[in-house]
Each structure stands twice: as structure tokens, then as C-alpha cells.
Amino acid sequence: MSIRTGHSEATFNPHILIVDPTKEQYQRRPIGLLFNPRIPSLAISISRSTSQLAETASLAAGVDTFYLIFAGALVYFMQTGFAMLCAGSIRAKNVKNVILWNLLDSCGGGLAFWAVGYAFAYGGDNDGTSKTFIGNSGFFLANGEVEFHNWFFQFAFACALSSIVAGTIAERTQMLAYLFYSVFLVGFCYPVVAHAFWSPRGIFSAGAAEPLWGSGAIDLAGSGPVHMTGGVCALVAAIILGPRRGRFHDLDGNPLEEPHDFPPHSVALQFLGTFCLWFGWYGFNPGSTLYISSNQFGEVAALVAVNTTLSACAGAVSAMFTSTFFDWRKTGVATYDLGYTMNGCLTGLVAVTAGCATVEPWAGVAIGVMAGWLYLAASKLLIMLRIDDAVDAIPVHMVGGAWGVIATGLFTNANRLQAAFGTSEHIGWFYSWGRGSGDFTLLGIQLLAVLFIFAWTGVIMGAFFFMLNLFGMLRIDPLEEEVGMDISRHKGSAYDINNAPEAAVDALNLSRSGHGPRTSGASKTVSGAMKDDSANPDATATAAAKVNEECDA
Numbered sequence: 001m002s003i004r005t006g007h008s009e010a011t012f013n014p015h016i017l018i019v020d021p022t023k024e025q026y027q028r029r030p031i032g033l034l035f036n037p038r039i040p041s042l043a044i045s046i047s048r049s050t051s052q053l054a055e056t057a058s059l060a061a062g063v064d065t066f067y068l069i070f071a072g073a074l075v076y077f078m079q080t081g082f083a084m085l086c087a088g089s090i091r092a093k094n095v096k097n098v099i100l101w102n103l104l105d106s107c108g109g110g111l112a113f114w115a116v117g118y119a120f121a122y123g124g125d126n127d128g129t130s131k132t133f134i135g136n137s138g139f140f141l142a143n144g145e146v147e148f149h150n151w152f153f154q155f156a157f158a159c160a161l162s163s164i165v166a167g168t169i170a171e172r173t174q175m176l177a178y179l180f181y182s183v184f185l186v187g188f189c190y191p192v193v194a195h196a197f198w199s200p201r202g203i204f205s206a207g208a209a210e211p212l213w214g215s216g217a218i219d220l221a222g223s224g225p226v227h228m229t230g231g232v233c234a235l236v237a238a239i240i241l242g243p244r245r246g247r248f249h250d251l252d253g254n255p256l257e258e259p260h261d262f263p264p265h266s267v268a269l270q271f272l273g274t275f276c277l278w279f280g281w282y283g284f285n286p287g288s289t290l291y292i293s294s295n296q297f298g299e300v301a302a303l304v305a306v307n308t309t310l311s312a313c314a315g316a317v318s319a320m321f322t323s324t325f326f327d328w329r330k331t332g333v334a335t336y337d338l339g340y341t342m343n344g345c346l347t348g349l350v351a352v353t354a355g356c357a358t359v360e361p362w363a364g365v366a367i368g369v370m371a372g373w374l375y376l377a378a379s380k381l382l383i384m385l386r387i388d389d390a391v392d393a394i395p396v397h398m399v400g401g402a403w404g405v406i407a408t409g410l411f412t413n414a415n416r417l418q419a420a421f422g423t424s425e426h427i428g429w430f431y432s433w434g435r436g437s438g439d440f441t442l443l444g445i446q447l448l449a450v451l452f453i454f455a456w457t458g459v460i461m462g463a464f465f466f467m468l469n470l471f472g473m474l475r476i477d478p479l480e481e482e483v484g485m486d487i488s489r490h491k492g493s494a495y496d497i498n499n500a501p502e503a504a505v506d507a508l509n510l511s512r513s514g515h516g517p518r519t520s521g522a523s524k525t526v527s528g529a530m531k532d533d534s535a536n537p538d539a540t541a542t543a544a545a546k547v548n549e550e551c552d553a
Helices: 031-035 040-089 092-122 148-163 175-198 223-241 267-284 295-331 338-352 361-384 393-411 414-421 429-435 441-470 478-483 485-489 502-511 517-532 539-552
Strands: 002-005 008-011 015-020 025-030
Touching (some): 148 175, 148 223, 148 267, 223 338, 223 393, 223 441, 267 295, 295 338, 295 361, 361 393, 393 429, 429 441, 478 485
Antiparallel strands (some): 015 025
């Protein structure tokens, strides 16, 4: 029998599950009671019960498998959200480039996760109880140990992590550099963090046989391992890569008094991406319960969905009205910033991801409100530090993720923790005062986990980007940056929007001006000229001249 804690699975063999039809719940009983030769009638009854149990267990396993596959599909749909959000946030001349990056996150990252990433994260989970830094088996899914539905779910998480960085370094990064980054992050850097938090042998795992300080870190779905890891990676990449041309300096390299804004080319795509991400989060967070086949698992998943919703709502409202208030104080006019609102919503989602199963709904709202404020402050700080983040992924994911891990150490409720993780000894710091203890254990572990993610990801990915930059493999040529990646590297612009020929427009206007048949003939003259020599740029001008001559006549 196995029970799941977060993304990990802890194995227990001395007992099996018996279904009590009168109570409709699972009970644990010693396996020795089932086959006592001194009680023949009981043995017959147990034989029938065992058959029914096998059928029930098979059905439950099937339901849980489908649940995880469905949740994984929702998480994978977040790739659409990342692609649309990134594409809408940048200039039109780089849209093809950033969309291809998001595709490569799935393709290159997926192959890396298949080859080594999953093995590094979860390989050897059941080989012992001692702590390990990294997994060591299951490479290429070759040894038959890996449950395929679990691999698919974890693959979707890894792809989401990789896409976090795309928007930050957009419009100035080489294609090969991005592919190398995606493979390295998904294949090595992230698996070490995932192993630390979610493998039963991880140093921070709450599901370990002997968890750190008797507790382990509480992070159900990845505020730390996924979002903060991606955010820290985005930070070091942005620092080493440098800002886009013209963002903080003029073309001669002189600092600008005020940073130059590059407005998003499509707010509609930004909005679509935000809602795709929010929708996918209902697989990201509730799916991380990993099971749904019992009433207890169902109740935990339902709480997760509610907290996910409330924190997103609170983050959006918090960011919008706070930015509106400061704008009103500064200009005397109340304005409502859609970009801040959308990113506040996303920061609320990131922040509640760690504690969504262990906090009460009111705490989910509080986490979201604070997430909106922290996002605004971090976004302004990046500008002050002249760090260029095209989509504000660093404030959303790094700051929001760190806050989520810490908030879990503050707001975790004993009853919720017991239901989700099977323990209630060390709870949130605010609640521990109600016990009269002021127990700092859980909060201390959460803070230590934040420092671990920042140090590991910052050092490893910092060294990686530094080496790429050292060998001239990171940043594109300045001329290519000015022209845009779509034209310079992807065979043309993403948008082929041709305006109607000027001569045809003139002819249409003339046909509506009351000149009668002569204008109709002029329109034919225009069409004929365009048809005869559509490749000649003077053709439409000649046709227009003929139109004018006929009108003058």
C-alpha cells in the first residue's frame, strides 16, 4: 500500500486496505488477520472479501490514473497560456520567435525529461530511506519502474517551469541558447529541486521516513520547486543577458533619464494567455493531490480548487486598486491598469500553490492580497535596478513563489495539514501561538527551502548563462535585434497584413462620388493595371493617374 504526499509516494507494507461497506471508508488492518487457519469460516468470508477488494482497488486505481492524466492535460494546456501571454507582451516583430520557444520547451524539454530529468527527480524513490541529493534510476524509462501516468503529469510540470523564462529574455536571445537552456533546466537543475521537495528521499520532503526537523517543507504543487525556480532562473538570465536595446540606454549607450517602454503589441493575446493559465491551474493545484478515489482525497482537492480561485481573485483586485490609488495620488486621475491586474492575478495563483491544501479559504484570500502588493513592489524594483523583464515573470514567479512558500509556514492549519499530509505536529506559525508554543519549526523549514532554491538555481543557471555569454552564444546581433527575430531568423513576419492598394481605394471612393460609368470604367482600369503588372510598384501609381485623368475629363 502507498500513500501520497505532495508529488511523492511513501510506501508501507505491513497493512493492506479493507473496505468497510457500512462506513464507506478505508480502514487499515493487519494482514495476518485475513488468513488465520484456525477460523475456516472467516477464511471463506475473507476470500470473497479479498476478491471484492481487488475489484474495488482496481477501479480506484483506474479512477486515480484517469484523474492524473486529465490533470496533466490541464497543466500542459498552460503552455498555450504562456505562449499567448509572451507573444502579446512583446513587439510584433518577435512573435514567431517566442512562440517557437514555447514549442521547444515541450519538445526539447520533454526529451530531456524522458532521458534524465525524471530519473534525477524521482529515480530510486523506493530503494531506501536515506536522504539523497538526486535520483539515480529510471533513465529513458528503461527499467520498468516508472508509472507512465505519473511521468506524464510531472512532464507537464517541467514544461511549465521552462516556459516561465521565455518572456523575460525575449527579443534578444539566440535560438540555440534558448534550446540549450530549456534542456539543461528541465534535465538537471529543476529535477534536483523537485527531488529535494517531493521524493521520499529528498532533504526537504514531508513524505520522508524521517523528515527534516520532524516536519519537512510543505509545498503541495510547486510555489517553490516550479515557480520560484523558474523565477530565479529568469533573474540571472536577465542580468547576464542585459536589457533590450533602447530600454534603459540610447543607441550610443548613454543612460536614459526615464526607461523607454515597449508596449505590448496585443493586449488581447495577453488577456487570452492569462485566462488559459488560470484555467490550467485547476489541473496544476488540485491535480497535485494525485488521488481522487476516496472522499478524503476529494475533499482535499475541492479545498485546493477553492483556495486557488480565491487567491487569484484577491491578487488581481489587490494589484489593480493599489496601482489605481497610487496613480490617483500622483496625477489626480484614477486609471485602471489591465497589465497590473492580470499579473496580480497570476501572482496570487503562484503564491497559493504551495499551501492550497493546508490553509483555510480566508488565508487564501490574505495570501492573494499580499501577492498583489508584492508583485507591484517587485515590478517597480526591477525598473529601478534596470533589469529588463519583458513580461514581469520575475516578480510574478520568483517573488510570488517565495511568498507562497513562506506564507505556508505562517497560515498552515492543523486539521488541513492532517487531511492532506497525515501529520499535524508542526503547523503554521500564526496557529502555533494558539497552542501556546510559538513553534517556529515549519516556518523555519520553509525559509530554509527558499534559500536553497535561490542558491541552487542562481549558482547553477548563473554559471550556465555566463558560459553561453562568454562564448558569444547568448545574445543576438544588434542589427538582428533591431530588425526583429521573425524577419532575421524565421523567414518573415508573424503577421502578413497587406493594406488594400491605394489605387483601388481611390477607385472605390470615386465610384461612390457620383461620377457614374466613367468611375466604373476607371475601376476596371485600376484592376487591369494591377493584374497586368502586380509586381511592378509603379503599376498602381499609373492606374491611379489614369483614374485622375478620367475624373478630370
